[in-house]
């Protein structure tokens with residue numbers, strides 16, 4: 001059994017919010033993640049909601065800022081909050097920009113050097129971490145949902161689309177919907193991925209929908225005062241792709257809300273309820 005080191009634990013809504021580290025063989029470096037165990041986990045394994053954070057975030061950001069634990073405690077869901085990239089990779093420019101490298105792993109496996117060895121977020125999240133969670137925590141990994149914000153919203157959409165059947169529920173706050181068409185995605189994919197841009201479609205939610213991939217009914221919330229709305233997020237592209245594909249989507253646009261965690265806090269209860277409903281039974 002792989003070792004997991006406990007870094008912190010805190011009582012929270014009668015459950016426990018913890019932060020942990022393990023030596024990841026996929027990443028080749030220590031990786032950190034948060035786990036919130038609701039009170040129901042004292043009685044037995046509970047369904048899991050994987051929560052993917054955005055650019056510049058780490059394993060603590062969503063756990064500290066989103067206010068999700070009270071709702072997870074109500075519904076009996078385990079929250080898992082992974083770090084957003086490997087750390088300390090030694091890649092020369094991995095700390096140069098806030099939208100690439102450390103804190104900006106884009107939830108994919110890099111194929112281009114010098115990133116290919118350590119930037120393996122998709123394999124870590126889809127193969128290694130579920131095994132670690134199963135071994136060390138009271139989780140039902142066969143009852144899992146995924147939620148994400150911004151870059152994490154891109155991660156939630158694309159991981160669910162690329163791994164059919166792994167997630168019973170999917171939702172996002174202000175996701176990067178069409179990364180191959182916007183600067184954040186073009187910079188990340190151009191840096192992390194070998195090959196010409198046509199191969200990037202495998203990590204683009206809009207393109208994946210166009211190729212026939214489907215997910216369970218989607219819930220997406222988007223603030224209309226989001227500073228990244230038109231330049232980086234482009235929810236209308238997801239809306240078009242879902243309509244063309246017959247993919248069920250509830251996209252809610254909210255006047256006055258920006259990109260930050262106050263927006264997430266305002267609607268997190270409905271996202272957790274969306275997942276709890278799909279993960280029940």
Ligand SMILES: N[C@@H](CCC(=O)N[C@@H](CSC=O)C(=O)NCC(=O)O)C(=O)O
Nearest residue numbers: 054055056057098149150151152260261
């Ligand atoms: N550092 C940047 C702002 C970075 C930023 O807004 N990050 C977002 C996610 S953006 C897409 O993935 C975030 O969630 N930040 C954490 C937070 O606590 O808000 C800048 O200085 O403009």
